[in-house]
Amino acid sequence: MRITFILHRFFKLFIRLLIFSFGLISFYGCEIFPTLNKLHIDNLAEINIAICIADPSSSFCETGIPNSTTETDEGTDSEEGEVPQEPITNPEPPSVIEPDLTPPTLISTYPLNGSSQVPPCDGNPCRGRIILTFSESMDTNKNHSMDIFVSDAGTFLPVSNNPEFVWTTTSFANDTLNVFVSWYWFPENSRLQFKLDIENLMDSSGNKLLTPIELTFATTVSNQSFQISDTDVSTCYNESGSVPVCAVVSASYPLQDGSLIGTPQNRSFEGPILAGVGEHITRDNVSGLVWATCNIGQSGVGCSGIEEKLNWYQALNACHSYNMANFESGYANRKNWRLPTKQEVASLPPLNYFNPALDPSLFPNSTSSNIWTLTGRGTDSFGLNFAWNLNGNTGIIQNSMKTSTSFIVRCVSSQALNLARSFTDNGDGTITDNNAKLRWRKCVNGLSGSSCATGSVMPSNWGNALLECEALGSGWRLPNYHELLSLVDNRFNAPSIDPIYFPNTSPSSHWTSTTSADNSKNAWIVLFSNGASNPVTKTSFAPLIRCVRNEP
Structure with missing residues (x-):
């Protein structure tokens, strides 16, 4: 009997420990192990019934364990020492972040592929640039070419x-x-093509661009x-x-260039100016342009050394060495x-x-070699082979084959674009001309009307051209070389002049004084x-006449 009693007591203790363990797991286990919330509480109720049959006096029989269908009122008092149980809820499963597997795309470019009349520079500072905009953030830690x-x-x-x-x-x-191109500006009047290596073009997730990038466009000249x-x-x-005294010839050859000192304003260059260790510049105070005193290949205040001879394609990037x-x-x-433009080099x-x-005092050791410009002759099939240059011997503005290898480079610097025409x-x-403060005849001599379509042109020799402009009175005169050249606008071709303000202009030659x-x-x-220029004999009757005066 005693052994049976001991076994009975041991069995009751084992059952109580088992129920206590299930209770702990039911209360705390769902938070730690969410799958335990699937344990049905009826199993615990069956164990409790077994204990009550074995020992009706057990405390488990007094409180019991509610079955799965019993709800405890919120206001029910808990037995002393027991912790009220919170309702068990299923936690939300963690969200899954899908990886970005979509490659980026190119959504816009500047310039547009196939576009024309693209200016040689834009922005501030004004630079030749290509702008590529993509569909998403890109990896900026890659090198490109x-x-x-x-x-x-x-x-x-x-x-x-x-x-x-x-x-x-x-x-x-x-x-x-x-x-940004290292030429600083795109070459004027040229057709360009750009091919970007896309091997290292990828978004921030590492997806590579799939479509090659190739742009082709044509440029115009700066306005x-x-x-x-x-x-x-x-x-x-x-x-x-x-070479008579000006006063002697004033009646027959009036208001020619030599008699009008400082017209329309005095020329003002200064240099060489020391602007670095052994580095010299020459400044044009009228145009605002700053020139390298020496040609590429020369150095020092006296520009010693041999100037480097380059073809036009090589000359485009020659001034990059100065920037570096x-x-x-x-x-x-x-x-x-x-590289200077045609319009800029003409002022030298x-x-x-x-x-x-x-002037050798401003540009020492200058030679008669031709100076390349940034300006191509045109974007037509003929003009693409030629680029403009300054004849270093005479000052003539001419165009030559881009493959010519006997020309030199004189670099220019400008802080900002000048005013637009x-x-x-x-x-x-x-x-x-609101910028130059000059007033021009809208039509060449012999033509009239709002579109310069009435009458016929009247070519003249140089002496008669001077007289015809002077005869208009009120200060009208034949323009000097720099004045007439300022009307050339290579955004237009044959004639190279703005047709809105100077309609029906003949593409032929025009006299200067x-x-x-x-x-x-x-x-x-x-x-x-x-827009070319050169001297011709004064007795020629081919050139036309367009008169000018200072703005009243």
């Missing part, structure tokens, strides 16, 4: 360039790639107007080339050196020098077929 080509008449030729890649934000962080300075010609001539000089702080502390020669055409039609047959320093029997003319 781009191949750049310039077209001749038959194909695209690779040219040297060291582009700079800069990421910016448009719609998403770092979704826009800016590519800017420069203040006009005098030619520095101070001697008067007749048609035979003799002095550990990339720039030659003479400037980082915007580039003062026209009272010959062989070389530049601005004309006003006065409604009385005259046009005002400036005598050639090379041969005083010749005077300078400007051809409005393309």
Whole structure:
């Protein structure tokens, strides 16, 4: 009996420990092990019934365990020492983040592929740039490369360039790639092609761009107007080339360039100016342009050394070495050196020098070598083979084959674009250049009307051209070389002049009042077929006449 009693007591103790363990698991286990909430509480109730049959006096029989269908009222008091149980809820399963497997796409470009009339620079500072905008944030920690080509008449030729890649934000962080060409400006009147290596172009999740990037577009010339300075010609001539006193020839050859000192304003260059260790510049105070005193290949205050001869394709990137000089702080502390435009290089020669055409006190050791410009002749099949240059011997503006290897580079720097061309039609047959403060005859001599369609052109020799403009009175005169050249606008072709303000202009040559320093029997003319210039004999009857006066 005693053994049976002991076994009975041991069985009751074992059952109680078992129920207590199930209770702990039911109360706490669901929080730690969510799958335990599936344990049905009826199993515990069955164990409790078994204990009550074995020992009716057990405390488990007094409190019991509610079955699965019994709810405990919120206000029911718990037995002393027991912890009220909170309702068991199933936790929400953790959300699953889907990986980004979508490759990025190119959604816009500047310039547009296939576009024309693209300016050589834009933005502030004004630079030649390509802008690529993508559909999402991109990985900015990769290196990129781009191949750049310039077209001749038959194909695209690779040219040297060291582009700079800069990421910016448009719609998403770092979704826009800016590519700045090391030429600083795009070449004018040219067809360009850009191919970007997409191997390292990927979004922030590592998805690579799948579509190759290739842009082709054509450029135009910059629309800017420069203040006009005098030619520095101070001697008067007749048609035979003799050198009389200006007052003596004023009746027969009136208001020629040599008699109008400082017209429309004095020429003002200064240099060489020391602007770095052994680095010199020459400043044009009228146009605001800053020139390297020496050509590429020369150095020092006297520009010692041999100037480097390059073809046009090589010349495009030649000034980049100036921008990278002095550990990339720039030659003479400037980082915007580039090849000059046709319009800019035309301001260099003062026209009272010959062989070389530049003032040797401002540009020492200058030679008669031709100076390349950034400006191509045109984007047609013929013009793509040629680029404009300054004849270093005479100052002639001419175009030559881009493959010519005997030309040199003189770099220019400009802090900002000059004012855009601005004309006003006065409604009385005259046009005002608002920047240069000059008033022009809308039509060449012999034509009239709002569209210059009435009458016929009247070519003249140089002496008669001077007289015809002077006969208009009120200060009308034949323009000097720099004044007439300012009307050339190579955004237009044949004629190279704005047709809105100067309609029905003949593309032929027009007289200037400036005598050639090379041969005083010749005077300078400007051809409005393309903006070229050269001296011709003063007795020629081919050139036309467009008169000018200072703005009242």
